[in-house]
Amino acid sequence: MDPRYDIQRRGAGGSGAGSPALTGAQARRRKMPPRPADYKLQVIIIGSRGVGKTSLMERFTDDTFCEACKSTVGVDFKIKTVELRGKKIRLQIWDTAGQERFNSITSAYYRGAKGIVLVYDITKQETFDDLPKWMKMIDKYASEDAELLLVGNKLDCETDRTISRQQGERFASRISGMRFCEASAKDNFNVDEIFLKLVNDILNKLPLEDLHSELSSSILSLQPEPEVPPELPPPRLRCC
Numbered sequence: 543m544d545p546r547y548d549i550q551r552r553g554a555g556g557s558g559a560g561s562p563a564l565t566g567a568q569a570r571r572r573k574m575p576p577r578p579a580d581y582k583l584q585v586i587i588i589g590s591r592g593v594g595k596t597s598l599m600e601r602f603t604d605d606t607f608c609e610a611c612k613s614t615v616g617v618d619f620k621i622k623t624v625e626l627r628g629k630k631i632r633l634q635i636w637d638t639a640g641q642e643r644f645n646s647i648t649s650a651y652y653r654g655a656k657g658i659v660l661v662y663d664i665t666k667q668e669t670f671d672d673l674p675k676w677m678k679m680i681d682k683y684a685s686e687d688a689e690l691l692l693v694g695n696k697l698d699c700e701t702d703r704t705i706s707r708q709q710g711e712r713f714a715s716r717i718s719g720m721r722f723c724e725a726s727a728k729d730n731f732n733v734d735e736i737f738l739k740l741v742n743d744i745l746n747k748l749p750l751e752d753l754h755s756e757l758s759s760s761i762l763s764l765q766p767e768p769e770v771p772p773e774l775p776p777p778r779l780r781c782c
């Protein structure tokens with residue numbers, strides 16, 4: 543049994559030598575502290591303006607969709623805890639601005655990401671043509687072992703499609719280890735799969751020592767975490 547949970551149960555149950563036994567009602571009133579996450583992972587979503595990066599993140603974290611989203615300025619993030627393979631994983635998802643003028647800000651977030659979701663819009667040729675430019679950003683700023691997933695978004699707009707599924711697959715197949723899928727943030731199609739598959743691949747790839755260090759950093763972060771990791775610039779503001 544994982545010793546961490548053993549310690550927590552003893553604390554919460556109060557049945558140790560020095561603690562008086564609780565009545566049933568007292569025990570029910572006393573809340574069990576939430577089980578800490580086993581791992582903490584960061585993933586980043588990149589791609590050209592308007593492809594649906596924010597929409598994919600918000601669909602996954604809050605199950606919401608905004609028809610008229612404001613463009614992201616700089617970066618934003620959301621956290622979602624998922625359970626996978628019996629482990630609790632605290633996923634920090636960084637949503638970046640697609641506009642090139644923010645590249646100097648967004649590039650700072652690549653390094654810590656264990657997974658990168660590169661998004662294009664299946665109805666907009668230019669967002670697909672931009673992919674090599676995003677790959678250059680990945681090569682320059684991301685960790686070499688980051689998991690990569692290419693996503694063709696807006697699958698609900700099939701009638702306006704300009705990029706075939708085969709084109710997306712072909713692009714991904716030319717990049718070592720890159721996975722591919724099509725999705726729709728609007729219709730909530732394949733959105734959970736994007737993030738869960740990525741997390742699963744990250745867990746598969748992490749060497750044992752890394753798993754242990756991810757684990758210890760989770761154990762250490764028992765106090766509330768700062769809204770923004772201190773070494774990073776402040777999150778984006780939304781503009782019209």
Ligand SMILES: Nc1nc2c(ncn2[C@@H]2O[C@H](COP(=O)(O)OP(=O)(O)OP(=O)(O)O)[C@@H](O)[C@H]2O)c(=O)[nH]1
Binds near residue numbers: 590591596612613697
């Ligand atoms: N039809 C359809 N529209 C979508 C989908 N995902 C996003 N959109 C729309 O596309 C527009 C841009 O979405 P965002 O999520 O803001 O795109 P983004 O990539 O974050 O854009 P930037 O922040 O400017 O880089 C919005 O009007 C969304 O409603 C989708 O799956 N289908």
